[in-house]
Amino acid sequence: MNKQLRAMVRHTPWLFFLTIGFGVMGSVLLYFQMHLYGNIVSSVFIHHSWRDNSTVLVGIVLLFSSRGLLAWSAEKSAILMAAKNKKVLRKQLTRKLFALGPAWVMQEDKGELLTTTFEGVEQIETYLARYLPSMVLSTLIPITLLIFLLTVDTTSTLILFITAPLLVVFMILIGKKTAQKAKREWRALSLLSSHFHDIMQGYMTLRMFSMEKPQEDAIDAIGEAYRKTSLSTLRLAFLSSFVLELVSTLGTAIVAVFLALRLIDGHLTYADALTVLLITPEFYLPFRQLGAQFHAGQKGVAAANRIFAILALQPEAAPIEKAPLSMVHGLAMPCSIRFEHVSYHYKDSSTGIHDVTFSLPAHTSLAIIGPSGAGKSTILSLLVRFLAPTAGRILINETPLQTIDERLWLSHIAYVGQKPHLFAGTIRDNLRIVNPHATDEEIENACKMAQLHDTMLTLPDGYATMIEEAGTNLSGGQRQRLAIARAFLHPGEIVIMDEPTSSLDVFTESLLEEQVLLLKQTKTVIFAAHRIGTVSLADRVLVVDQGNLQEYGTQEELLLQRGIYHRLMNAYKEAAG
Template sequence: MNLDQRLLKLAYNLPLPLFLSVLLGFLAGICLVLQAYTLSKIIYIVFLLHGSLQDVYPLLGGFLGIALLRATFTWTSDVTAQHLASHIKADLRHRLLDHILSLGPSFIRQERTGEMVSILFEAVEALDAYFSQYLPKLALAALIPTSFLFFIFPLDLTTAVVLAFTAPLIPFFMILIGSATSTLTQRQWRVLSRLSAQFLDTLQGLTTLKIFGRSREQVKFIAEMSETFRQSTMNILRVAFLSALVLEMVATISTAIVAVEIGLRLLYGRMSFDHALFALLLAPEFYLPLRSLGARFHMGAAGVTAAKRIFDILETEEPIYKAVQHPMLSKIPRITFHKVHYQYEDRGVAAVQDVSFCLHPGNKLAFVGPSGSGKSTIADLLLGFIRPSQGTVFVDDLPLDSIDPSFWRSFVTFVPQKPYLFDGTILENIRLARPKASPSEVQQAAELAQADPFIRDLPNGYDTQIGERGQRLSGGQVQRIALARAFLKDAPIVILDEATANLDPENEFLIQEAVSQLIKNRSTLLIAHRLGTVIDADQIMVMHEGRMLEAGTHTELMDQKGLYARMMAAYQGSTSQTSLETSGLIGENV
C-alpha cells in the first residue's frame, strides 16, 4: 500500500499534526453520517408522514449546523496535513544538505550536481502530496467505512454485510494496478534526474558548446530526454486514470447492489423507509474514502520512489571519528603523514601509496608531479575530506581522525586554483572566512591580497554584486578575492593550489606579492604548477603514480639528476614561464 517505514517514522516524529488531521477527517465522516440520518428523517416526515415544515425546522437547523461543522472539520484537516508536510519537507531538506556537507567534496565528486539539486527540490517536493494527502486518506479509508458499518449494522444488517464484503474489492484493485505504477514512477524519477543534470550541465557549459558549435545538438538531446520524460509521465497518468475508472466502476456497481437489495426489501415491506433512505444515502459515501485513496495511489507511489532517492543519500555513512574532540594544539601544529595510502572506490589504482613526510611549523612544503600523481589527494587528506585507507595523518602527536573536522579546519585555509565565489557582494564573499568580521577587517584583508584597489574602482565598491562564480570579475580578481579570504581567516596552515597558474603577468605579479605575505610565519603546503614557485621551498616532494619518488631541497634534487632535474631543465629551457601541464612533462594535479 505504498508505505515506507522511514517515511512513517518522519510522520511519527510530528504526531500531533498527523493525529489531528486524521481525527478531524474522521469527525467530518461522522458528521456525514449525522447529515444522512437527519436528511432521511426530514424526507420521511415531510413526504411520508405529510408533516409541515415547522415540524422539521429543528432538523433543518441541525442539518445546516452539521454541514457547517463538517466543512470546518474537512478544511482544518487539510490545513493540518499540509502543515505536517511542510514541516517534514523543511526538515528533510535541512538534513539532506547537512548530511551532504558532512560527507564532503569526495561524495559530491561522485555525483552529478543536477541530480543532487533534483533530489533536494523535486524529490522532497514529491513528499508533499504523500504526507498531506495520501497518508491521511489511507488512515481515513480504514476508519470512516468501519465507523459507517458501526452505524448501519444495528439498523440494516443486510446492507452492512453487502458493504463489508464489497469494500475489500477496491483495495484489491488498487494493489493490483499499483504494482505497475511503482515501476513506472521509478523510471520517471530516473529520467527526471538525468534531465535535470543534463540541463544544468548545458547551462554551465554553454560557452564551450557555443565555441565548438554543439549547442544545437545539446538542445536536440535535451528535447529527446524531455520527450522520454513526457512519455513516462503520460504512462503513469494513463495507469492512474485506468485505476480511477476501475475503482469508480467497483464503487458504482457495489452501490447499485445495495440500492437493488434495499429496493426489493422496501417493495415487500421488509424495511422501513427512513432506515432504507439512510442506508441508501450512506452507501456511496461509504466508498468515497476508498475512492479518494485510489485517486491518490500514484501520489503514494511517487512518494515512496522519492523517499528511496532521499534515503540513499541520508543513509550514506559519514566518516566515523575515533573520538571527536577539541584538543590543545600548538599555535602552528606539526603535520606528519606516516605511510599513508588512499584508494578511490571507482579506481583500480591507489591515488597515494606509502607516503610519509613532515611539515614542520613555519616551513614551506611543495609537491610537484605529473597528472594523477596524487598531489590533490594529499591536500584532501590534510583537509579531512577523505581518510587514509592505511597509515595515519598526525597533527602534532594526535591522529587527524581523532579531531573534530570543523575544529581542525579552523587551523587550515585553502586557496584553490579555481576559487568558487558565490552570487552576492564582494564583502559577503570575503566574509565567508569570518562572518563576524568588521568592514575595516575585510578591507585590511583585501589590501594584503592586493585586491582593495580594483574593488574601490568598482561601481559599488565592496557592495558590488559579482554574479554566480564571480562571473563579473576577471580570473586574477577572483584569485585576489580568494586570497583576501585566506588573510581574513588568518589560519596557521595554508594550502595553495598554485594561485598564479594561467594568469597574465600583471595579475601574476600582484598575486605572488600577496602569496608571499600570506605564507609568512605560516606552514605552507604548495601544489605546484610552475617550477619557479617551488625553488625556495624548505622541502620539495616529487610525486609519480601516487608514490614519492624524490624529496629534498631544490639544490639536493638538482644534484640527484632525477625526474625533478629533468623537469627543471625543461622548464628553464622554455621561452616563457609556463605551467607544468603545458610543458608536456607535468600534468594537472589530481
C-alpha cells in the same frame, strides 16, 4: 520504503493524529447528518408532516458546517505536518551532503542531485500531505460507518463489507504496476534534469563549436521519453480511478436494490433506507480519494528511494579512534603535520596516492609538485578531510587527524581550490564568509596582499559590487585573487592552496609570491604548483608522480640529490635565460 516514509510522521505526531482525528470525526457527523436527512424527508413526503422540522433543519445546518470546519482543519493540519517534515528532511539531506563532503558530491551527477534535493523533497511533501492521510482514512472511515450502519441495516452493512475488500485488492494490484512506472518516470525526470544542467554548464562551449542543434535534438528526445513515461503512468492512474468509480457505483446500485426490496416487503422504514442509501456513496468515497492520490503517492515513493539511499550513506571521514581529552575544547597551535604510509584509492580503482610518508614542522611552507594526475590534489584533499585515507594515518601534533573534530580542524585552515566558488552577493560578503567579524580595514588589507584592492577601486560600487552567479562578471584572475584574499583574511594558522596562481599573469604572480613569503613567517603554508618559480619560495618540496612520493626535502637537499627536482630547476633556469 513506505515504512521509512510513514515513520517520518514521528517528527509531528500530534499533527498527524489531528488530521486523522478530524477525518474520523467528520465521518461520525456525516452519519448523523444523513440520518437527519432521512428523517426529515420521511417526515415530509411519507407522513406529510411539515411541522416540528425546524429543529432538524438547524441540526442539519450545524452538522454540515461542522463537517466543513473539520475538513478544512484536517487539510490544514495535513499541509502543516507535511511542511514541517519537509523542512526536517531537507535539513537532514543538506547535513548529509555536507557530511559526505565535496569529493562525494563532485562524483555525483549534479542535475540528478538537484532534482532529488528539490523536486524529490516536494514529491514527498505531497505524499505526506495527501496520500498518507488518505491511505489511513480509507481504512478508518469505512470501519466507522460500518459500525453505525450495523445498527440500522445488517444486510446493507454486509454488502458493503464484502465489496470493500475488492477495492483494496484491486488497488494493491494496480499499486505494484504503478510503482514500477513511477520509478521509470522519476529516472526519466532525473535524466532530463541532468542533461539540461550539463548543457547549461557548457553552453559557451556548445555555442563556440556550433553544437546547439544536436543538443536541442537530444533534449527533445529525452523530453519525449519523459512525456511518454509520464503519460503511461497517468493512463494507469486514470484507469484505476475509473475502475474504483465503477465498483463504487455497482456497490451503491446493489445496496439500492436490496434496500428497495426490503422496503417493499416492509422490513425497513423509509427513513432508515434513505439514510443507508445516502451513506453508501460516502462509504466508497475514501477509496476513490485514495485512488485520486495514488499517482502522487507512488511518485513520492520513487523520489524517496533516492533520498533515503543518500541518507543511508556513511561519510568516508568518519572518526576511527577516540580523541584525547585535550582535543575536545581546542587544538594546540602551531601544529606539525605527519603522513605515515598514507594511501588513498578512488572508487574507480585508480590510485590517488600510495604509501606516502613525510613530516612538516609548524610554520613551514611546503610545495607539492608533479605532473597532472600525480596525486597533488589528493594529498591536499586528505589534509582538509574531503577524503579519508584507505591506509595509513595523518598525525597533527602526534594526534590522528580523524580523531579531531572536523569543524575544529577546518576552523584552522584557509583553503584555496583550483576552481574557487563565489556566492551570489557582494564582494565584501564573499570575503567575510571566512571571517564574519572582519573589519573593512582588514578586508582591504587582505585584498592588497592579493593584488585585488586596486581593481576594487575601479568598480562603481567597490567592495559592495554584486557578484553574479559563480562570479561570471569577474575575470578568471579576479576570481582567483578574490579566493586568495579570503585565505589571507582567514584567521586560521594553516593555508592550503591548490594551484593558487594558475589563472594569474606572471607579473601578478610575482607580486603574490612576495606576500606568500610574508605569510609563511606566521603560518604553515602548503600548496600544489606547476610553476617552478612559485615552488622555489617553499621551505620544503614534495615531488610526486603516479601517486608515489619520489623526493622530499628542503630546496638544498633536493638540489644535492640531483634528481627530478634538480632537473626541473635546471630546465627552468635555462628557459629563463
